[in-house]
Structures are given as structure tokens and as C-alpha cells.
Amino acid sequence: MFPVLLSEWIKVRTVRSTFITLLLTLVVTVGLGAVVCAVLASTWDTQPAAERANFDATGSSFSGIALGQLALIVFAVLIVTSEYSTGMIRATLGAVPQRLTLMLAKVLTVVGLVGVVSLLTAFISFFLGQALLGSHRTSISDPGVTRAVFGMAIYMTLLALLSVGVAFMVRRPIPALAILMPFFFLISPILNAVPKVKNVAHFFPDVAGRQLYSVHGNTDVPYGPTAGFFIVLAWSLGCVVIGYLLFARRDA
Amino acid sequence: MIEVNELTKRYGDKLAVDHLSFTIPQGVVTGFLGPNGAGKSTTMRMMLDLDRPTSGSVRIDGKQYGQLHEPLKYIGALLEAKAVHPGRTAYNHLLWLAASNRIPTRRVDEVLALVGLTAVAKKRSGGFSLGMGQRLGIAAALLGDPKILMFDEPVNGLDPEGIIWVRNLMKSLAAEGRTVFVSSHLMSEMALTADHLIVIGLGRLLADMPMNEFIDRNSRSFVRLRTPQPERLLDMLSANGITALQDGAGAWEVEDGDMARIGDLAAEHGVALHELSPQRASLEEAFMRMTAEAVEYQTGAPALQPAQQQEPEPAAAWGAGWKKES
Numbered sequence: 001m002f003p004v005l006l007s008e009w010i011k012v013r014t015v016r017s018t019f020i021t022l023l024l025t026l027v028v029t030v031g032l033g034a035v036v037c038a039v040l041a042s043t044w045d046t047q048p049a050a051e052r053a054n055f056d057a058t059g060s061s062f063s064g065i066a067l068g069q070l071a072l073i074v075f076a077v078l079i080v081t082s083e084y085s086t087g088m089i090r091a092t093l094g095a096v097p098q099r100l101t102l103m104l105a106k107v108l109t110v111v112g113l114v115g116v117v118s119l120l121t122a123f124i125s126f127f128l129g130q131a132l133l134g135s136h137r138t139s140i141s142d143p144g145v146t147r148a149v150f151g152m153a154i155y156m157t158l159l160a161l162l163s164v165g166v167a168f169m170v171r172r173p174i175p176a177l178a179i180l181m182p183f184f185f186l187i188s189p190i191l192n193a194v195p196k197v198k199n200v201a202h203f204f205p206d207v208a209g210r211q212l213y214s215v216h217g218n219t220d221v222p223y224g225p226t227a228g229f230f231i232v233l234a235w236s237l238g239c240v241v242i243g244y245l246l247f248a249r250r251d252a
Numbered sequence: 253m254i255e256v257n258e259l260t261k262r263y264g265d266k267l268a269v270d271h272l273s274f275t276i277p278q279g280v281v282t283g284f285l286g287p288n289g290a291g292k293s294t295t296m297r298m299m300l301d302l303d304r305p306t307s308g309s310v311r312i313d314g315k316q317y318g319q320l321h322e323p324l325k326y327i328g329a330l331l332e333a334k335a336v337h338p339g340r341t342a343y344n345h346l347l348w349l350a351a352s353n354r355i356p357t358r359r360v361d362e363v364l365a366l367v368g369l370t371a372v373a374k375k376r377s378g379g380f381s382l383g384m385g386q387r388l389g390i391a392a393a394l395l396g397d398p399k400i401l402m403f404d405e406p407v408n409g410l411d412p413e414g415i416i417w418v419r420n421l422m423k424s425l426a427a428e429g430r431t432v433f434v435s436s437h438l439m440s441e442m443a444l445t446a447d448h449l450i451v452i453g454l455g456r457l458l459a460d461m462p463m464n465e466f467i468d469r470n471s472r473s474f475v476r477l478r479t480p481q482p483e484r485l486l487d488m489l490s491a492n493g494i495t496a497l498q499d500g501a502g503a504w505e506v507e508d509g510d511m512a513r514i515g516d517l518a519a520e521h522g523v524a525l526h527e528l529s530p531q532r533a534s535l536e537e538a539f540m541r542m543t544a545e546a547v548e549y550q551t552g553a554p555a556l557q558p559a560q561q562q563e564p565e566p567a568a569a570w571g572a573g574w575k576k577e578s
């Protein structure tokens with residue numbers, strides 16, 4: 001297992017797309033979060049009272065993930081689909097024909113790398129956002145805040161894992177992105193706006209994730225951060241398992 | 253030892269490999285020959301557990317490829333399609349391969365030198381020429397110093413110098429006692445390198461024998477005759493119990509003919525001869541006849557009339573025609 005992990009690690013560190021997409025994830029998430037916090041701070045007095053009452057300083061500093069996850073999804077999808085688009089999968093499986101071992105090594109590499117980037121992203125977003133929020137800021141020592149910051153890192157990592165699973169199912173980059181992007185950018189927000197359907201959309205990974213990385217959470221959503229974590233985890237593991245079952249069966 | 257047993261692969265309703273069985277002899281170069289679409293690459297992918305057989309099996313010293321521990325130390329393979337990320341350097345490509353099978357890093361430099369890529373080792377492989385890409389693939393196959401090597405059309409895209417290099421490499425690998433299994437669609441190429449020959453057509457086994465035996469069995473010899481007096485020639489020959497067949501190019505052929513005797517007869521009967529020459533049909537022709545028959549057997553279409561000529565056929569001229577009939 002260790003040699004395979006090392007080999008997967010060499011693979012990710014020897015192409016540029018890894019650095020570009022992960023750096024973009026961090027920069028976009030932190031940057032957009034900072035902008036949102038700055039705008040919120042400067043327009044605080046004009047915000048409706050309801051908004052002010054529900055205000056979650058921690059969650060607000062993580063607003064950038066809405067766009068940052070785009071780059072993260074691209075990173076995770078490319079790690080898998082580039083093997084297929086370049087034909088490298090045959091060299092990979094020639095070297096490591098045990099497909100379960102190979103997939104585990106890929107998953108662990110993604111978890112490790114994205115885990116580190118996510119922790120950085122979460123903490124930088126939080127502290128920068130709080131600094132910009134001025135008097136409306138919260139403190140890392142307030143109840144639930146540490147959990148939310150780590151929750152953010154966990155959500156990002158699980159999101160990457162989910163994307164790896166889908167990429168293994170679909171194998172080609174464009175279809176994989178065409179499934180994942182609308183799911184996080186269109187379908188979930190749209191369904192969330194439709195009354196009855198909303199109850200289903202509440203169990204989508206992005207909504208569950210938001211419960212995980214906010215301190216107060218959305219009161220419409222019928223569960224808290226812990227359930228949110230398990231819902232995202234279930235999505236990710238589900239996708240990885242289905243991805244593996246297809247990968248194990250198919251011709252390379 | 254590699255044993256292929258009743259191996260079958262079906263893609264939809266296309267039977268790419270059809271109950272193929274053979275054993276690859278150890279320590280020699282075995283040519284795996286078949287026209288385009290015969291199923292060579294598919295067979296090789298199944299040997300490496302990349303494609304799942306519809307039925308049948310491949311055993312490498314009794315094991316399936318997927319059961320081999322650190323397989324690169326055991327079998328090195330160069331497959332048909334490029335298997336390299338264009339954004340990664342040649343060195344790094346070999347580095348991750350080496351790491352996956354606990355092959356020492358210095359081996360990466362060794363194989364790069366062996367295939368002559370040291371100078372471009374730190375260049376991204378996306379900019380490599382076809383020949384350089386092929387060399388990198390061969391370097392990857394040699395990385396684990398394996399005792400079995402498998403090459404799918406290794407000379408594809410190589411210039412004459414590269415072709416000779418690959419030929420010599422295969423021979424020297426076999427001379428070191430390694431088993432080399434190499435596919436080709438060119439009989440002439442195999443005649444130069446292979447000690448043993450496995451021929452397939454439409455996924456089925458057509459021949460499996462030592463190269464010498466294939467040559468003895470298949471290189472038909474005949475005497476070619478040209479004359480301005482064909483009637484007199486034919487009368488004379490048939491009167492002496494010799495059959496001549498027209499070759500389509502204005503000449504006559506006598507299978508296994510005795511040249512001296514025919515010459516003497518012609519002199520006796522006053523038949524003018526413009527040509528009296530010994531001929532040996534090319535192996536290429538024998539191979540073509542063999543694969544064309546496979547088509548006839550399966551589809552009932554008439555066999556391709558082999559062109560009776562001495563020079564080997566140009567590389568890609570044939571095969572395409574009959575493939576459409578299947």
C-alpha cells in the first residue's frame with residue numbers, strides 16, 4: 001500500500017494542474033469570503049432586521065466556497081479523468097493491477113492533499129473574514145466556532161472525495177464536470193427555492209455542508225451540524241463505492 | 253511461462269478474440285502476428301488484466317496478472333496507445349512507475365540512458381516525437397528488469413534507425429534469457445526477429461510454430477517461365493506430365509519445378525524461353541494466404557487472390573480490403 005501511495009503522490013506533485021486548481025481553490029474561497037465580509041460590514045445598517053438576527057459571522061466568512069468549490073471539483077475530477085484521457089490508466093493498472101489498492105491510494109492522496117489545503121483555506125478565510133467584519137465578528141473561542149471551522153475543512157475534503165467517486169463512474173472530464181457543476185450551482189439552489197421539493201433538496205450535500213460549517217445553521221433545515229456531517233459523508237462514500245464497483249468491473 | 257487458454261473477448265456483437273489458446277515459449281522472441289483488427293492488442297490487454305475476458309483465462313506461471321505482486325519486476329509491457337501524461341516529464345513518469353513497484357530510483361536513470369532519452373529526461377513528454385514516445389514506453393517496460401517483455405507493435409512510428417534499434421534490443425533481451433512477446437502486422441519484420449511465431453486472424457489462432465518450421469512449410473518454391481510461344485510450351489510441359497499455371501503477369505509457374513529438366517525439354521522441343529528462373533514465394537504472401545483463408549472460412553467470401561510477387565508487400569496495403577467483409 002505504501003509504495004502505491006508514494007507513487008500516487010509523485011503523480012499529483014509532478015503536474016501543474018494540481019497546483020493551479022488547489023491554489024485557485026484557496027485564493028477564490030478566501031478572496032470571495034473576504035469580499036462578502038467586507039461588504040456585510042459596510043452595509044450592516046442597511047441590512048433587514050431578520051438578516052441581522054440570523055447573522056452567522058463564521059458562516060459568512062466561508063461564503064467564498066460557493067465559487068471556490070468549482071476549482072476543487074476540477075482538481076478532484078482531473079486527478080482521475082486525466083488517467084483516462086491520456087491513456088495513463090493502462091500504465092497505472094499495469095503497475096498496480098489490484099484495483100481496490102489503487103483506488104484507496106488515490107482516495108487517500110486526495111484526502112491528504114485536500115485536507116491540508118482545506119484546513120489552510122478554512123482558517124485563513126475565518127480569520128481574514130472576522131478581521132473584515134469588524135465589530136460584528138466572532139471569536140474562535142466562542143461556542144461552535146471551532147467546530148464550524150473544522151467543519152469547513154471536512155466539507156471541502158468530502159466534496160473532493162465525492163468528485164473522485166463521480167469521476168471514476170464517468171471517466172471523462174467534461175461529462176464528470178457537467179454532472180457535478182450544475183449539481184452544486186444550479187440544481188440544488190433551484191430545488192431549494194421550490195416549496196415541497198425543498199424537503200428533498202435539504203438533504204443535498206451542499207446544504208448539509210452548510211449546516212456543518214455554520215455556527216447557527218439554517219433554521220429551515222431540519223437537522224444540525226452532526227447530521228450534516230453524516231449526510232455529506234454518506235454522499236461521498238456512496239459515490240466512491242459506486243465509482244469503485246464500476247472501476248473494478250470495467251475494461252481499462 | 254504464459255499460458256493463454258480459450259481466451260475470448262466480445263465487444264457488443266463483435267467477437268474480437270475467439271477461443272484463443274497458446275503458450276509463449278520461454279527465453280526466445282515470439283512474434284504475435286495478425287492483420288489489422290485481428291485482436292492482437294485486445295489479447296495483450298487481457299493478458300495484463302486491463303480488459304476483462306468474456307471467457308477463458310491467462311496464466312502467468314500459474315497466476316493471473318492481477319495476483320502478481322509488484323508486476324513490473326515480472327512483466328514489462330509496451331502497449332499500443334501512449335500511456336503517458338503529456339504534462340509530466342519523462343523522468344517523473346518513470347519515477348512514479350518505479351515507486352509503485354519499489355524499484356530503486358537509480359534504475360530510472362539507467363533505463364533512460366538505455367533508450368537514449370537522458371538528454372530530454374527533464375522535458376515534458378507532450379513535446380516528444382512519436383519515436384521518442386515509443387522509446388519512453390520501452391523504457392517503462394524495462395524499468396523493473398522483468399524476465400518477460402511484451403511489446404505491441406513497437407516499431408510503429410520509428411525511423412529505420414529506430415527500427416533496427418528495437419530489433420536488436422529484442423534479440424539481445426532474448427539472448428539474456430528473457431521471454432519476449434512482440435506483436436506486428438508485418439511478416440517481414442517478424443521473419444527478422446522472431447524465433448517462434450503465433451499467427452491470428454479474426455481473433456482465432458491460425459498458426460503456432462517455430463519460425464523455421466513456418467518458413468519451411470510456407471515458402472513455396474516454383475520455377476517461372478516466360479515465352480513468346482505459350483501454346484507450344486504448355487503442350488510440351490503437359491506431354492511430360494508437368495503442370496504450369498499462369499501467374500497473371502504474362503508468365504507461367506511450375507510448382508516445385510526442376511529447372512534443369514524444363515530447360516532441357518525446351519531446348520529439345522525448340523521452345524524459345526525469355527525467362528527460366530527459380531522463385532520462392534515470400535513469407536508475406538504465405539501469411540496473407542493464411543489470413544485470407546480465415547476470412548473465407550468464416551464469411552464464405554472468396555479468398556483474396558494473393559499477388560504473386562517476390563518483393564514483400566508495402567506495409568499497409570492489404571488487410572483493409574477484406575476486413576470490411578466480416
Ligand SMILES: Nc1ncnc2c1ncn2[C@@H]1O[C@H](COP(=O)(O)OP(=O)(O)OP(=O)(O)O)[C@@H](O)[C@H]1O
Binds near residue numbers: 266437
Ligand atoms: N474497446 C473496444 N470496443 C469495441 N471494439 C473493440 C475495442 N477494442 C478493439 N475492438 C475491436 O476488436 C477487434 C480487434 O482489435 P485489436 O485492436 O485487438 O486488433 P489488432 O490486432 O491489435 O489490430 P491492429 O494491427 O490494427 O493494432 C477490432 O475489430 C476492433 O475494432
Ligand SMILES: [Mg+2]
Binds near residue numbers: 293294
Ligand atoms: Mg493493435
